[in-house]
Amino acid sequence: MDADHPASLAGQVARPRFxxxxxxxxxxxxxxxAIIFYLLFPNNLALLTRVIGIVMLVLSVDLVTGFCGVATLGHAALFGAGAYAAGIAAAHFGITDPIAMIAAGAAGGAVAGLISGLVVLRGHGLGQLVLSIAIVNLFHEAANKAASWTGGSDGLTDIAPSPLFGVFAFDLWGRTAYGLGIALLVIVFFLLQRLSRSPFGMLCRGIRQDPIRVAAMGASVRKTLLKMYIISGLVAGVGGGLNAISTQVVGLDSLSFTLSAQALVMLVIGGTGSLYGAIIGTVVFMLFEDFVSAANPFHWLTIMGALLVGVVLFAPRGIFGTAAHLFDQWRRR
Amino acid sequence: MSAVFEVERLSKAFGGLAVTQAVSLAMAPGDRVALIGPNGAGKTTFVNLVTGHLKPDSGVVRIAGEPLNGMNPMQRVQRGLVRSFQVTRLFPEMTPREHLALAVLQRQGRTGRLYGTLWSMPEVLDESEALLRTLGLEAAADRKVAEIAYGQQRLLEIAFALALRPKVLLLDEPAAGVPQSETPRIEAALAGLPADLAVLMIEHDMDLVFRFAKRVIVLAAGTIIFDGAPGDVTKDARVREAYLGSYADDRSVA
Incomplete structure (x- = not known):
């Protein structure tokens, strides 16, 4: 190889699997x-839109947990902050343009991400987990107390988004909200794919694998994780904003420990560390939950438990993680 | 040549026990120095004081004349003080090529970038490739580190440090854990280190010390008891006492 032509080297380098x-x-x-679900469940678009909102939350958990190795049971704080930011923008400030509401949601999520990150990243291991729970509980309590802004336990109502681009009204069927949700998901997914391959994404994966090594090469682990927390807040905030637009109400449950824990469960079911895992886990969990709770209202929680146990025992890398692993092994053969 | 690395009267005590006592040394670019000493002599503490993982009670460390007091380990790395680890610390799921590319990007201050991939950065890939060749790691370049031989991991540990283009390199037992058959490759890699780099190697294996170092420093009970040519170290009475006499045994728990 001629060293005078360095550009030719790059072409030789084996590209990554994906x-x-x-x-x-x-x-x-x-x-x-998205199209198949639309055709299969035309009367259930509200549920599907809610799934998309939660997908954003789970993607957001994946960014800090799957990519960076920070365990959190308080990530709904970021999602809820986005939902309240979008809702308050509409209900109190008359910002009813859906795109502006989404932007408000993203900003609210990012601020919540910054605050969460500043607190949670102070701890390590179990302490970190406890701090994340404390954060979501504090957010929950703050929203409860600030009832004049948030509606407290009654929830924030009076959210009436104006038509999307001034043309598409938010109809009873939820078609506009669904379309907006899919468009946002595609954009977020595209950007996160790029992020995960970027130098920053590599550095984050390095932190998960060995933070001491990352520090020993002169990079700041804390600053990097904080940045990821803010990005994660943007993503969760978009999901929260979408939820506020689609349901036109924001409740305290969007800031709850329960939702935080569920998001982590969905991520584990799908497979951590992969964007596909986050999406698949959320869709499977939420549609399964919807189906089972309707089919058997008395024992649906038992069945959900069985699903989780089954996945963890038989597909410990999650549905997508295990499938990708099997595919990889098959290809090497 | 002026010193690129200076340690001046560095001291540290844990409780009443002085683990590092007024240690001073200076190194010029290109120096090859081995730091040896019996177990518990304070070598690890010394390294941690220099890298900023421990705060000294007194004393100064300088890189190229700049005092490092108050700087955290990351800032010290950015000033050109890079260390390798006694037990390799690498990213098990990344390939050697990705390791080196990440280190190059870090040196260039580009690891914060949210867009672009390695595969669109030919200059980063080329530099990684050159390092892979220098250390003979081409064959393992695209396999996960968890899947490559330990000897290759040790070579990667050195390459990783070099990718940061340090002024001073602290090598902590670079051949530890490597099977005998592979040590010649490590030695060859050490012999091929950049000529203007100051290298301080902490090592137990005296064969390696004698082949590598032009100067040997012996640390015992937290103080330097010998600083001179490798040929003279075994003749020194204090060194013998430290290694063989009861003097060393008393402190081996420290």
Whole structure:
């Protein structure tokens, strides 16, 4: 190899397993799934839109837990902050343009991410987990007490988003909200795919694998994680904002420990450390929950428990993680 | 040549026990120095004081004349003080190529970038490739580190440090845990280190010390008891006492 032509070297280098074309396949798969779900459940678009909002929350958990190795049981704080920010913008400030509400949600989520990160990243291991729970409880209590702004335990109502782009009204069927949700998901997914391959994404994976080594190469673990917390807040905040637009009400449950824990469970079911895992886990969990709770209102929690135990025992990497692992082994053979 | 690395009267005590006592040394670019000493002599403490993981009670560490007091370990790395680890610390799920690319990006201050991939940064890939070749790691370049031989991991540990382009390199037992058959490769890598780099190697294996170092420093009970040519170290009475006499045994628990 001629050293005078360095550019030619790069072409020789083996590319990673998932190449750029796989990215487009992923986006196409999301769109295809969106259309199939639309055709299968035309009367259930509100649920599907809620699923998309929660997908954003689970993606957001994945960013800090799956990519960076920070365990959290308080991530609904970021989601709820986004929902309240979008809701308050509409109900108190008359900002009813849906795009502006989403932007408000993202900003609210980012601020909550910054605050959460500043507190949670002070701890390690179990202490970190406890701090994350404390954060979501504090957010919950703050929203409860600030009833004049948030509606307290009654929830924040009077959220009336104006038509999207001035054209598409938010109809009773929820078609506009669903379309907006899918569009946001595609954009977020595209950006996160790029993020996960970027130098910053590599550094984050390095932190999960060995933070001491990252520090020994002169990079700040804390600053990097804080940045990821803010990005994670943006994503969760978009999900929260979408939820506020689609349901036109924001309740305290969006800031709850329960939702935080459920988000982590969904991520584990799908598979941590992968964007696909976050999406698949959320869709499976929420649709399964909806189906089972309708089919058997008395024992649905038992069945949900069985699903979780089954996945953890038989597919410890989660549904997507295990499938990807099997595929990888099959290809090497 | 002026000193690139200076340690001046560095001291540290834990409780009443002085683990490092007024240690001073200076190194010029290109120096190859081995730091040896019996167990409990204070070598690890010394390294941690220099890298900023421990705060000294008194004394100064300088890189290229700049005092490092008050700087955290990361800032010291950014000033050119890089260490390797006695037990390799690498990212098990990344490939050697990714390791080196990440280190190059870090040196260039680009690890915060949220866009672009390695595969669109030919200059980063080329530099990684050159390092892989220098250390003979081409064959393992695209396998996960968890899957490559320990000897190769040790070589990668050195390459990783070099990718940061240090002024001073602290090598903590670079051949520890490597099977005998592979030590020649490690030695070759050490012999091929950049000529202007100051290297301080902490090592137990005296064969390696004698082949590598032009100067040997012996630390015992937290003080330097010998600083000179490798040929003279075994003749020194205090060194013998430290290694063989009861003097060493008393402190081996420290």
């Amino acid at each position: 190449s750029a074309s796989a990215d487009w396949i992923g986006l196409a798969a999301i769109l295809a799934a």
